[in-house]
Amino acid sequence: MNVKRRTLLKGTLATGALGLAAAAGILKPARVLAAEWPKNAFEAKTVDEALKDVYGAGQATQSKDITIKAPIQAENGAVVPISVETKLPNVESIGIMVKENATPLIATVALSNGAAGYFSARMKMAKTSDVNVYVKSGGKLYSATQQIKVTVGGCGG
Amino acid sequence: MARLTKIKTRAKNGATEVLVLVNHPMETGQRVDPKTKQKIPAHFIQKMTIELNGKPVAVADLGVAISKDPLVGVMINGAKAGDKVKASWTDNKGESGNAETSV
Numbered sequence: 001m002n003v004k005r006r007t008l009l010k011g012t013l014a015t016g017a018l019g020l021a022a023a024a025g026i027l028k029p030a031r032v033l034a035a036e037w038p039k040n041a042f043e044a045k046t047v048d049e050a051l052k053d054v055y056g057a058g059q060a061t062q063s064k065d066i067t068i069k070a071p072i073q074a075e076n077g078a079v080v081p082i083s084v085e086t087k088l089p090n091v092e093s094i095g096i097m098v099k100e101n102a103t104p105l106i107a108t109v110a111l112s113n114g115a116a117g118y119f120s121a122r123m124k125m126a127k128t129s130d131v132n133v134y135v136k137s138g139g140k141l142y143s144a145t146q147q148i149k150v151t152v153g154g155c156g157g
Numbered sequence: 158m159a160r161l162t163k164i165k166t167r168a169k170n171g172a173t174e175v176l177v178l179v180n181h182p183m184e185t186g187q188r189v190d191p192k193t194k195q196k197i198p199a200h201f202i203q204k205m206t207i208e209l210n211g212k213p214v215a216v217a218d219l220g221v222a223i224s225k226d227p228l229v230g231v232m233i234n235g236a237k238a239g240d241k242v243k244a245s246w247t248d249n250k251g252e253s254g255n256a257e258t259s260v
Contacts, residue, residue: 036204037203037204037218038218042218042220042221078224078225079224079225080224083230098222101222102187103220103221103222105220105222106219106220106222106223107217107218107219107220107222107223108217108218109215109216109217109218109231110215110216110217111214111215111231112213112214112215113209113212113213113214114209114214114233114234114235114236115214115215115231115232115233115234116172116231116232116233116234117232118172118174118230118231118232119215119217119229119230119231120228120229120230120231121219121223121224121227121228121229121230122223122224122227122228123222123223123224124185124221124222124223124224125222
């Protein structure tokens with residue numbers, strides 16, 4: 001047990017050092033910890049920053065062709081089911097962001113080879129928040145928003 | 158430590174829905190261990206790839222805000238009975254797992 005804790009602590013320290021190096025601009029953080037996993041985007045503190053990191057765009061067009069299926073009121077913020085469905089053609093990517101979470105980006109999924117415009121998952125929400133869904137289709141970015149009320153937060157604890 | 162990865166498919170509105178369930182803690186790195194007062198290090202799945210007959214259909218980047226024991230679903234158009242569907246994932250500590258099934 002103790003040995004395990006040591007390793008874990010060491011792991012945390014190493015990450016901390018990397019974080020510092022990244023902050024100083026020495027390393028490109030997105031490529032350090034996991035190849036191709038967009039670390040910057042997942043650590044962004046605001047929706048706008050995350051959006052820029054993921055899609056390189058600051059603006060998205062509201063679209064009625066995106067359907068968000070999620071509870072209006074979630075009792076437990078630790079497990080909020082959400083599914084996104086879109087009728088837009090040629091969907092390349094779907095991204096989900098929760099505005100009020102410490103790091104808004106929940107997940108992105110790149111779709112190809114006959115995947116339909118659909119993605120579902122269960123997410124954590126700190127508190128009542130707008131949930132933004134972004135769909136990239138034919139090179140353009142579309143979005144839809146739904147508010148989800150949370151009774152008990154699912155982050156920290 | 159091997160983690161349980163489950164995959165299943167079902168027909169839905171003329172397409173095939175693929176559901177992947179992984180037994181994983183998805184620690185955010187923000188929780189504090191009540192006994193040691195130390196932060197529990199983040200431990201979460203970063204990448205999940207779903208393949209149809211060896212071709213990637215969906216590549217998901219997941220963050221810490223995905224719930225514990227993640228259940229991820231995607232839809233595939235035009236998958237036929239007998240087609241192979243495979244899901245594989247890796248987390249931030251280098252653990253990985255995969256599961257395969259046929260439609």
